[in-house]
Amino acid sequence: MNNKFYITNAIPYVNAKPHIGHALEFVQSDTIARYHRLLGDETLLLCGGDENAIKNVQAAEKAKRPIQEFVDENSAIFHELSRKLNVEFDVWQKGSDPKHHSSSQKLWELCLKKGDIYKQSYKGLYCVGCELFYGEEELDKDRECFEHPGKKLEEVSEENYFFKLSKYQEQIENIIKSGEFQIIPDRRKNEALSFIKQGLKDISISRSNERARNWGVRVPNDPTQRMYVWFDALNIYQSGVGFALDEKKYNKWWPADLHVIGKGILRFHAIYWPAFLLSAGLNLPKKLFVHEYITVNGQKMSKTTGNVIDPIPLIEKYGADALRYYLLAKVSPFSDGDFSEEKLKETYNADLANGLGNLVARVAKLCERVILKLSPTPKFSEDYKKAIEGFKFNEILENIWNEIRKLDQQINKKEPWKIKEKEKLKQFLQSIVNNIINIAFELKPFLPETSKKIEEQFKESKIVSQKPLFPRI
């Protein structure tokens, strides 16, 4: 009965510190992984650092730091965030890891052998100041880059390697349409399909050393070129489980059962990635879950507006589970969700302190008068399974909170503090406590810390009241 379940979180760019959007995805992935572990599946959750992008080099230069040191440090901050959120990544695969480099070179060689990689010149607008190519939309009104106003861009052409994406148009359309490669929700699936329908063009998958600032994965047998960051970044999903490194491990885990990503990188995962794999003759991932973004007071988060939210101080102030709860319950998995500290605080007090926390506290106190006989056998209901497997995190939590409200109503109606007969009181409390234990179980994937505390408190037949789970703020 033991299935394996391999799930990946998108690997964040490490050119800046993590923001609350990263926390959202971490928490979603972790919740799914925890659920599968509870089902008894052998589960592996991977994340890592996308460290080979030119943007990292630029950011390091700006910070006047050696590039490797810079990406190591930033990558570590992301990893640290995951720990603070109680997000358990089994593998943290760094893009700058030499093992990952050799694994990616192997992927390249397989595509090359298939005849899908060829050389061609690439033309674009080049900023000498940044040593970068820019697209028209990335430029200001004078068609100059924002870093170097007044500096004219040059039309430069360069020999690059290209990948025959066009060759795989039909195949990719079929695997998406048929559901062999499932994209959730439908809106994103349709978006990918309509992109394919426009006709796929071949893509450049390498840069010159100069342009790449001698950073990134070397192209096999060509000392002048480095891989385009997405070619190797996607391969982190494979190198992290041993592709071209540890055959046994790779065969055990690959293909991924689920990739979790944000809407901004749909194309790379829905189209490029399966194409690279098809070319290399490797298995395809089974499912892609695409979440949306977090806005701040209705506005998009961006460095220029200066409204980027750092999750770490929030965790310190409210606790990991409080932030997890907000992100899973109050942010829709399928549409943009808004965040503000005020809303977090409101939710904390209303749902966690007054709701769950208060229920647990009042019941524990009532239980001090009796000794209970508990025989809970919590398990996931079919509705629960269906919802979580459809990524409807908010729906599940809403149901649980309806249950909490019902228990509060039951207690008010029965007035157990007035019951004199111990047997009667015991019977009533047993049923309430069993329900609480069930709630704690259902919360396991979502709020691991809280769930554990509740289970501990209601484990013994002699229950005593304890410190509040969520003191009001």
Next chain:
RNA sequence: GCCAGGGUAGCUCAAUGGUGGAGCACAGCAUUCAUAACGCUGCGGUUGUGGGUUCGAUCCCCACCCCUGGUACCA
């Protein structure tokens, strides 16, 4: 411009071709087992705008406005 999704109470969202619902916030009542918590009651909406179909539309059709995403080498 084109394609997709969306515009419903202060906020977040649900609903159905037939007299608009929930949670939060707010106000009042009640109460102590509990974290001045829980419960009950109330306040609150001409369902983006203008037309049309229909006995009747928030839900169907048309036009327009606004928001979000995509529209390739850019998370």
